[in-house]
Each structure stands twice: as structure tokens, then as C-alpha cells.
Amino acid sequence: MFSFCRLFTILLVAFRYRLDELVLSSIRHPWASRLLRLVRLGRAPTLPRGVRLRLALESLGPIFVKFGQVLSTRRDLIPLDIAEQLALLQDRVPPFPSEVAAATIEKALGAPPQQLFKQFDMQPIASASIAQVHFAQLHDGREVAVKVLRPGMHEVIFKDLRLMRAIAGLVERLGADGRRLKPREVVAEFDKYLNDELDLIREASNCSQLRRNFSMEKERAELLIVPEVIWEYCASSVFTMERMKGIPVNQIDRLRAANVDMKDLARKGVEIFFTQVFTDGFFHADMHPGNIYVSDAPETLGRYIALDFGIVGSLSEFDKNYLAQNFLAFFRRDYRRVAQLHIESGWVPPQTREEELEGAVRAVCEPYFDRPLSEISLGQVLLRLFQTSRRFNVEIQPQLVLLQKTLLNVEGMGRDLDPELDLWDTAKPYLEKWMYQRIGPSGLYQRLRQEAGQWAQILPQLPRLVHANLDxxxxxxxxxxxxxxxxxxxxxxxxxxxxxxxxxxxxxxxxxxxxxxx
The missing domain is CATH 1.20.5 (Single alpha-helices involved in coiled-coils or other helix-helix interfaces)
Structure with missing residues (x-):
């Protein structure tokens, strides 16, 4: 059974921020309307509903803050005004005692930090809901950052998740609107994210993979810097990486003072995103300004620096092909092709009428093309498409929702750096080149190279296999x-x-x- 004391605390916070009014106003039922009029007597809310929900989650602690952050990515399920407020949630969490961090390191790595490191700063440099970070120096002189898991997180998360599941089940039983929001699915998705973030070995492996992806070619290495993982000092509760120095991407004045080319920086951000998505199928899915820095060192000036790899997204070859063709169809205003792609992918029922889906897609996209390029938001177009797709019973894929959330982050970050950034114009040549490489001669050559190893093993065996089969x-x-x-x-x-x-x-x-x- 979950803690009734915790439930009572949640109810008090909900009452304080008038979440009862928010829930009742979302239910389309006569009795809900009558009850809403009753609870509003003399207590009309003064703050917008999204602001009230954000403040309530901040009051309930780090787990609920993290839940709000995850919920903000499900813009296909929740109203836009609430999603935008939840996206403002920050991990403003007081650090836990440094002695506890040192004890966690000793338990995980077998020795106290004073012995493991030449120097270890007991004062944390950053603190979030899941972990906090300390700077240190290895005995060989390398500077590192040591991420330490907040103690007792598994127990706290287990209790709060159990309570969230109970509340989600209650919301689902309220009616069709409750079921449409898929609360239990959202809680399950949150559970997955949290468990991924609680395993710092998984985060270290994500970091290592991203670093490898951007180290294979010189051209890509000049776009993004990813810290090196110090595997000897990593465990499920401790993650040690190369220390990164730079300027947070949202500190525009400091970037200009460092002589960083802002237009080039904005363009490179878009290129990094599309490279991760379409070339690698593996992308950093938490690209808010706190996790993205820009190098101000003379030898790497203007390169992006990625941090915090707890949430990453991955795409299959099918997903990549589907997305690339959809983007290109958007750029060419080929709405019939967009409709065909949705039907061919199986994400809409096979009996869906192609011309009806084409008309709905046109109604979403066409108004954007009549605006100035600087006002067009590709992320908002995708958001509108997700919302429109409900009437066609489109199954929204979790990996695409994560992608859409990341695209909104990238687009917002790019527009802050360069208000005239044209994401469409920047992305289109890249996607056309990518599609040519996939279906052109070079794509055929690459696939032949990939399969050559298998053929080298199979071809010598063919005579024997044929004879054995015939015999x-x-x-x-x-x-x-x-x-x-x-x-x-x-x-x-x-x-x-x-x-x-x-x-x-x-x-x-x-x-x-x-x-x-x-």
C-alpha cells in the first residue's frame, strides 16, 4: 500500500493550487460541470492552469518535477498551454551533503574520493533531481567531472510511482476523456525514463556511443565535442567523465563577446540534430540550454559541447526512412505523399481514405508556407500534425514524440542564436543529400559493403549446402x-x-x- 501521509500531502498541494478546478474543467460530463461550478464558488483561480500545475509539481519535490518534464514531451496528449508551462520546470534541487556523496563513491568504487583522485572538490558544482556533480582531478593530471546519484532515489521513486499508478487508474475510470489522455501509459513511460536515468552506467554508455559517432570523421568532429568516459571510475551510481569548459548556449552576450559566429552556430546546431537522427539513428534527447555548451577555447571556438546523456532517442531504419520522406514531402508541399506514407507505415487504419488524410495534412501545413520563413516553426507543424492525427486514430510512436520534443528544443535554441534561422531551408539540402546517399549508387555500394562479410562466409559453403539439400x-x-x-x-x-x-x-x-x- 502507498503512503497515506504522502497522499494527504499531495491533496493539500492540489487544493492549494486549485488543481481540482483544472481536473474538473477537463472532463466533459454534466456532473463535472455542475461540480466545477460548486467548487469555484468564492475561489476563482487567479493564475493560469498551466502555471498552477507547474508550481504544484515544484512543491511536491524532484520526482514530480521530473514527471512534469516528461509529461511536457507528450504534446500529443495534453493541451499546449500546459505543455509549455511544464517545459519550464527546472531541477532546482538543493544539493545533498558532500559526505554522503563521498560515501556513495567509496561504496561504488571501493575507495574514498581522496584516494581515488589527486584532488576532489567536496562542494558540488551542480545539483539536480537525480544526481549532483563534483569536479575532480585524476592522478595523471586530467580534469574530470564526477556525477553521483542522489541517495535513496530508488525507494522514493518506487513509492511515488506506485501512487502515480493508482491516480492514473482513477483518472482512466473517470470517462472517455480520462482514457484518451492515456494516464497509465504516460506513467509507464515516466517509469522507463527514470529507470534509465538511475543507472549511470547506461548514461555513460550513451555518452560513449555519441562520442564515437562524432569522432569517426573530421568533419563531424568539428561540429560537436562529447566528453570522454573514464570507465575505471564508473559504476551504476557514479559516472566520471572528462571535464568540459565552455559557455552555456543561452548566454548570447558571452558568446558574442567570445567572437562566436552566431549564424554559423545556429546552422551547425540544426546540422548536428539531423546528423544524429538520420545518419546515426541515435540522438541526444534532452537538448535544453543547461545541457548544451559552446567551446570558447581558441582551438575549438564555436563547437558545441554536449552534456547529460540520461535521455537519448533511437530510431530504426524504417523510422529514419519514414521521417526523411515525410520531411521532404512537407518541403515540396506534396501532401498526397504525406498521406500515403502514413497509410503505408501502418500508423493509420488501412481503411483510411487517402484524400481525406491529404486534406487534413494540407489544412495543417499550407498556412505556414504563406508566412515569412523566419516565422515558420517545423516543430509546431509536427505538433499540429500529431493533434490532427487523432481523428484518424494514428498511433503516435513514443520515439517520434521524443524526437518532436527534441526538435522543438533545437529550433528554439537556433532561433535564440539567429532570429532569422530558416530551419526548412537549412534542413532540406541535408535531407535531399541523405536520401540520395540512401537510394543512389553510393547507398547501394555501402549496403553491399555491409553485407560483404556475410557473403564471404556464405559463398564458400554454397556448393556443400546445395549438395546436402539435394541429397x-x-x-x-x-x-x-x-x-x-x-x-x-x-x-x-x-x-x-x-x-x-x-x-x-x-x-x-x-x-x-x-x-x-x-
């Missing part, structure tokens, strides 16, 4: 039957040819006799 009793029996049928067919054909030859001979003889007789 099987059932195969021999089938071949004998086929040979028997072929012989019968040949005999019939020979008879037919004999008759035809006789007929032709007779006809030829008659023709010659007729000619001679004349």
Missing part, C-alpha cells in the same frame, strides 16, 4: 517425381511432334501434287 531423401523423392513428370511430358510432346510432322508431310505432299498436276 536429402525428401529432396531426392521430389526430384525423382519431377523427373518422372518431365519424362511423361517429353513423351507426350514427342507424340504430338510426330503427329504434327505427319500432318505437315501430308499437307506438303498434297501441295506438291497440286502444283505438278497443273
Amino acid at each position: 536429402r531423401p525428401d529432396t531426392r523423392q521430389a526430384l525423382n517425381q519431377e523427373i518422372k513428370l518431365l519424362r511423361q511430358s517429353q513423351q507426350q510432346t514427342n507424340k504430338l511432334l510426330t503427329v504434327l510432322c505427319a500432318v505437315l508431310a501430308v499437307a506438303l505432299g498434297v501441295a506438291i501434287w497440286a502444283l505438278v498436276g497443273r
Whole structure:
């Protein structure tokens, strides 16, 4: 059973911020309307509903703050005004005692930090709902950042998640509107995110993968810097990485003072995003300004620096092809193709009428093309498409929702750096080049190279496999039957040819006799 004291605290906070009014106003039912009028007597809310929900979650603590952050990504399920307020939630959490952090490090790595490191700053540099970060120096002189999991998180999360599941089940039973919001699905998604973030080894592996992706080619290495993972000092509760120095991407004045080219920086941000999504199928999915820095060192000036790898997204080859073709169809205003892609993907029922879906997509996209390019938001177009797709029973894929949330972050960040950024114009050449590489000669060559290893193993075995297959009793029996049928067919054909030859001979003889007789 969940804690009734915790439930009572939640009810008090809900009453304080008038969340009862928010819930009742969202239910379309006569009794809900009458009850709403009753609870509003003398207590009309003074703050917008999104602001009240954000303040309530901040009051309830770090787990509910994290839940609000995850909920803000589900803009296909919740109203836009609430989603925008929840996106403002920040992990403003007091640090836990440094002695506790040191004890966690000692338990995880087998020695106290004073022994493991040449120098360890007991004062944390940053503190969030899940972990806090300390700077340190290795014995070989390298500067590192040590991320330490907040103690007792598993127990706290287990209790709060149990309570959230109970509340989600209650909301679902309220009616069709409650079921449409899919509260239990949202809580399950939150559970997955939290469990991923609570395992710092998983975050370290995400960091290592992203670093490898952007280190393979010089051109890509000049776009993004990812810290090196110090695996000897990593555990499920401790993550040690190379220390990164730079300027937070939202500190525009400092970036200009460092002579960073803002337009180029905005363009590179878009290129990094599309490279992660379409080339790698693996992308940093928490790209808010607190996690993205810009290098101000002379040798790497203007390069992005990625931090915090707890939430990443991944896409299959099918997802990548589907998304790329959709984006290109948008750019070309080919709304029929967009509708066809939705139907071909199986994300809408097969009986969906193509022309109806095309009309709905046109109604979403066409108004944006008539605006100045600086006012067009690709993220908002996708959001409107998600909302429109409800009437066609489109199944929104979780990985695409995460992608849409990240795209909104990237677009907002890019517009802050360069208000004239044209995301459409920046992305279109990249996507066209990517599609050509996928379906053109170079794409065929790359796929042949990928399969060459398998072919090298299979080709030498083909004669033996063919012989073994032909030598099987059932195969021999089938071949004998086929040979028997072929012989019968040949005999019939020979008879037919004999008759035809006789007929032709007779006809030829008659023709010659007729000619001679004349």
C-alpha cells in the first residue's frame, strides 16, 4: 500500500493550487460541470492552469518535477498551454551533503574520493533531481567531472510511482476523456525514463556511443565535442567523465563577446540534430540550454559541447526512412505523399481514405508556407500534425514524440542564436543529400559493403549446402517425381511432334501434287 501521509500531502498541494478546478474543467460530463461550478464558488483561480500545475509539481519535490518534464514531451496528449508551462520546470534541487556523496563513491568504487583522485572538490558544482556533480582531478593530471546519484532515489521513486499508478487508474475510470489522455501509459513511460536515468552506467554508455559517432570523421568532429568516459571510475551510481569548459548556449552576450559566429552556430546546431537522427539513428534527447555548451577555447571556438546523456532517442531504419520522406514531402508541399506514407507505415487504419488524410495534412501545413520563413516553426507543424492525427486514430510512436520534443528544443535554441534561422531551408539540402546517399549508387555500394562479410562466409559453403539439400531423401523423392513428370511430358510432346510432322508431310505432299498436276 502507498503512503497515506504522502497522499494527504499531495491533496493539500492540489487544493492549494486549485488543481481540482483544472481536473474538473477537463472532463466533459454534466456532473463535472455542475461540480466545477460548486467548487469555484468564492475561489476563482487567479493564475493560469498551466502555471498552477507547474508550481504544484515544484512543491511536491524532484520526482514530480521530473514527471512534469516528461509529461511536457507528450504534446500529443495534453493541451499546449500546459505543455509549455511544464517545459519550464527546472531541477532546482538543493544539493545533498558532500559526505554522503563521498560515501556513495567509496561504496561504488571501493575507495574514498581522496584516494581515488589527486584532488576532489567536496562542494558540488551542480545539483539536480537525480544526481549532483563534483569536479575532480585524476592522478595523471586530467580534469574530470564526477556525477553521483542522489541517495535513496530508488525507494522514493518506487513509492511515488506506485501512487502515480493508482491516480492514473482513477483518472482512466473517470470517462472517455480520462482514457484518451492515456494516464497509465504516460506513467509507464515516466517509469522507463527514470529507470534509465538511475543507472549511470547506461548514461555513460550513451555518452560513449555519441562520442564515437562524432569522432569517426573530421568533419563531424568539428561540429560537436562529447566528453570522454573514464570507465575505471564508473559504476551504476557514479559516472566520471572528462571535464568540459565552455559557455552555456543561452548566454548570447558571452558568446558574442567570445567572437562566436552566431549564424554559423545556429546552422551547425540544426546540422548536428539531423546528423544524429538520420545518419546515426541515435540522438541526444534532452537538448535544453543547461545541457548544451559552446567551446570558447581558441582551438575549438564555436563547437558545441554536449552534456547529460540520461535521455537519448533511437530510431530504426524504417523510422529514419519514414521521417526523411515525410520531411521532404512537407518541403515540396506534396501532401498526397504525406498521406500515403502514413497509410503505408501502418500508423493509420488501412481503411483510411487517402484524400481525406491529404486534406487534413494540407489544412495543417499550407498556412505556414504563406508566412515569412523566419516565422515558420517545423516543430509546431509536427505538433499540429500529431493533434490532427487523432481523428484518424494514428498511433503516435513514443520515439517520434521524443524526437518532436527534441526538435522543438533545437529550433528554439537556433532561433535564440539567429532570429532569422530558416530551419526548412537549412534542413532540406541535408535531407535531399541523405536520401540520395540512401537510394543512389553510393547507398547501394555501402549496403553491399555491409553485407560483404556475410557473403564471404556464405559463398564458400554454397556448393556443400546445395549438395546436402539435394541429397536429402525428401529432396531426392521430389526430384525423382519431377523427373518422372518431365519424362511423361517429353513423351507426350514427342507424340504430338510426330503427329504434327505427319500432318505437315501430308499437307506438303498434297501441295506438291497440286502444283505438278497443273
